[in-house]
Structures are given as structure tokens and as C-alpha cells.
Amino acid sequence: MSNKQRQELFCQYVADGMAETDAVRKAGYSTKGSSVTIQVTRLQNNPAVQKRIVELKAARLVSESNGEPVEGLPDDCNPALLKTMTSIEFLRAVYRNPANKIGNRISAAAIVIPFEEAKVAPVGKKEGAIDDAKDKTTSGKFATFSNQQDFFETQTVS
Structure with a gap:
């Protein structure tokens, strides 16, 4: 067969x-x-x-x-x-x-x-670490200057 x-x-x-x-x-x-x-x-x-x-x-x-x-x-x-x-x-x-x-x-x-219904794919260790690193660069002491520019622009005295 x-x-x-x-x-x-x-x-x-x-x-x-x-x-x-x-x-x-x-x-x-x-x-x-x-x-x-x-x-x-x-x-x-x-x-x-x-x-x-x-x-x-x-x-x-x-x-x-x-x-x-x-x-x-x-x-x-x-x-x-x-x-x-x-x-x-x-x-x-x-x-x-x-x-x-x-x-x-x-x-x-x-x-x-x-x-x-699509299955939600699990987030792997590498993807999770990349997402965590991106979050840390937008806030806290590790924030990059480009993310803080709006902060400095609002603090300027006219």
C-alpha cells in the first residue's frame, strides 16, 4: 500500500x-x-x-x-x-x-x-533579554541621551 x-x-x-x-x-x-x-x-x-x-x-x-x-x-x-x-x-x-x-x-x-486562532509564540531568552535592554535604555540611569532630549527641552528656562 x-x-x-x-x-x-x-x-x-x-x-x-x-x-x-x-x-x-x-x-x-x-x-x-x-x-x-x-x-x-x-x-x-x-x-x-x-x-x-x-x-x-x-x-x-x-x-x-x-x-x-x-x-x-x-x-x-x-x-x-x-x-x-x-x-x-x-x-x-x-x-x-x-x-x-x-x-x-x-x-x-x-x-x-x-x-x-493563532497560537501565541513564546518569547525566548534572547528576545526577552533584548526587550529588557530596550526598556532600560528608555528610562532610568541607563537611558540614552536621545531618549532624554525631550526632558532637557522641557526644563529650559525662557
Whole structure:
């Protein structure tokens, strides 16, 4: 089985709600030692795999509507429009519509939130030291002359 086929199986299993470690095993990846967790990490870091999982989860939401118009989408929504929408646009339309069932709204929001909310990067030691040094040059006894010019200009007697 090719790697693409295993990736597709992994995506389908995860979209169906299976745990990622179980999905890796069931998709046919090696299960020796810590290779399962390594493979899970690789698949989590693969943007194509993550995009496919989102698409499959969105498709499941559509299929759960049993052919009825999907709540949260415009009334004139047709299959051609669905093909032009990105998966994230579709999920946004689902979770933002208060007329949808709360379970579907929560599912859609949980799927799309990693793509909407950016993670705040931690400040490293070097960056923190640089920021501290900049703060010290603007105030206190280590302030540079250029930062104190406005102080001297306001103190001049007319």
C-alpha cells in the first residue's frame, strides 16, 4: 500500500472519530516501539493531511443533513456553490448560524478553531533579554541621551 493510500485511510479514520494512534495502526503504518507516536506527529504536522481531515469532517456534516438543505448555508446553496467554498468557509457558515442544532455548531467550531486562532509564540531568552535592554535604555540611569532630549527641552528656562 502506498503512503498516499495510508494517509487517506488515516484521514478517514480520524474524521470518523477514531483516536489518532489507533488510526495510524489501522491505516497500516508500522507499530513497532515509539514509531506510532512519531508517525502521528508527522501526520499532524502535514498540512495536506490536516486539510483532508477538515474536508472529510465537513463532508460528514453535509451528509448528516440527509439530502436536506444544509442549515447555515444560504437558501440558494447548490452543489456547485459547495464546490467553490473552502472547507473553512463552509464550517464557518455552519457554526455561525444560530438556527443550526447546537451539536452541529459545536462540531463545526471545534474543527475550524485551530485554523482561526493563532497560537501565541513564546518569547525566548534572547528576545526577552533584548526587550529588557530596550526598556532600560528608555528610562532610568541607563537611558540614552536621545531618549532624554525631550526632558532637557522641557526644563529650559525662557
